[in-house]
Amino acid sequence: MRRHAAALAALFVGLIVVVAPATPASAHTKLAKAVPAAKASVTKPISAVTLTFSGLIKQAGTKVEVIGADGDDYRTGDAEALDKTITAPVSPLPLGAVTVRWETVSADGHTIKGEYAFSNKAQPPVATTPPASPSAAPSVVPSAAVEPSAAAAVVPISSESGVSTGVIAAVIAVVGVVVAGLVGLVWWRRRPNG
Structure with missing residues (x-):
């Protein structure tokens, strides 16, 4: 009886030693934080979307799309992965729902991806053009043209x-x-x- 109990105890300890280290290793990297956050209401213009993960990620295989309410992708360049963070530069966003779709590769080689949405309430800046001054140009040109002829x-x-x-x-x-x-x-x- 004691032999059986000792064998069972040894088997139990052996299982704990084998299974315990495998548990943290099997935990996959996941999205820990996003700026802007999911379901957030943005009231000021942003220039980038930032995603922070629970573990290290790789640049190779990293993609981000920032889709406005009009269906256009507002990224202005490739997403950059550094350590645990992805940064995707964006142009001024239109009003309404914005969807962020992301894909990357964790340090253990697993591809992870997901998407979330936030609401943009920040008015995009209005493009301004310098006012034309048609009256200034003609007054200068004729006088310059008359003087040489005189x-x-x-x-x-x-x-x-x-x-x-x-x-x-x-x-x-x-x-x-x-x-x-x-x-x-x-x-x-x-x-x-x-």
């Missing part, structure tokens, strides 16, 4: 004749005096002798 009208005369504008003014003044003198002379000769 300069072209004056400069060729002096450059082609080789005479400065001061000399031209002096010649015009001399011609004016000569013409006035001739007119005066003609008038003086035609006046009646008194």
